[in-house]
Amino acid sequence: MIEKLENLPEGVIGFKIHTKLAAEDYQQVLAPAVEQATQVGPIRCVLVIEEFHGMTGGAVKDDLKLGMEHLRGWKRIxxxxxxxxxxxxxxxxxxMIPGETKVFPLAEQQSAIAWAAEPGPDQASN
Structure with a gap:
């Protein structure tokens, strides 16, 4: 199960993953959010995982599909x-994951959100 995180900085999408991911999570929550994010700019994503019990076969397929469809769109995860x-x-x-990836402990969720929102070196002001 997955739920969308609210009140994130502009240009950042986020999700909280609970227990096991199913294909429906990708089709109903993740894919629409990623599609919308690509319309605005590079995908900046925060994934909060407190508990995880794997993925269904359909979720694995949808995960690969989502990543490949937006291969060059990922900026930070x-x-x-x-x-x-x-x-x-x-x-x-x-x-192997497109874009930059960084791991944060649960206690540093706000730091993770701030990092995801930061402009990359190619976007920094001179």
């Missing part, structure tokens, strides 16, 4: 979790 294996895998395989 902040992963906020205290789950060690998610932090470790993100650190290990972050280079």
């Amino acid at each position: 902040a992963v906020v979790t205290d789950i060690a294996w998610i932090s470790n895998l993100t650190g290990l395989f972050g280079w």
Whole structure:
């Protein structure tokens, strides 16, 4: 299950993941939010994961599809979790994820949101 985070800075989308992700989560929540974000600019995303029990087969397929459809659209992904294996895998395989990826502990959710909202080096003012 996934819920959309509210009251984020302009240009940042965010989600809180609970237990197990299903294809419906992608189709009803994630995909529409990502589509809307691409209309505004690069995708800046915050994923808060307090508890995670995997993904259905349909969710895995939709995850790959969503990532590939917007391969060049991802700017920053902040992963906020205290789950060690998610932090470790993100650190290990972050280079495979388009855009910048950074892991934050749950206690630093506001820092993760601020990081996701920051302009990148190619957008900074001179």
